Amino acid sequence: MTSRTPPHDAHPYLRAASAGLRHHTRALAPPDANPPWPADRLHLDLLHAHLTALLQFLDRLAENTRPSHPAAGRHLATVHTRLWQAATEIHSAFHLLPSNTAAGDEASACHPERLPEGPPVQTICQRHLAAGHVVRRKTTPTDLRPHTTACVR
Structure with a gap:
């Protein structure tokens, strides 16, 4: 049983990605889990892939918005x-987690030319x-540089 996307809905994939993240967040730490499950390299690799895809999306959105609405385009560029x-911190955390391989420190080093235990298409590095x-x-x-905010709203 599948539901059809309404013809006026121009962003069904974005909604599906958001729903997937919400579901994963709930499923990652079940209420009866004791203790909560810590992040592992696979989760951080997948989260990093999601963030970099979102980076590309925001980059295009900012570029398309900036000519007609410069202020909004600047805000989108800041979000980017x-x-x-955030993606940089996820990448750093990935390398601080223990590897599933016996190599230990060697496996946690950043070597883009090698393939860690993650997905074979493209490594996080x-x-x-x-x-x-x-x-x-x-x-x-x-x-x-690191950002601090002072929201006035």
């Missing part, structure tokens, strides 16, 4: 930068380097 910072190349072409080092 903050999301990159290769994905991170590719995303970093795009981010650094569009932002300055000042933009990439």
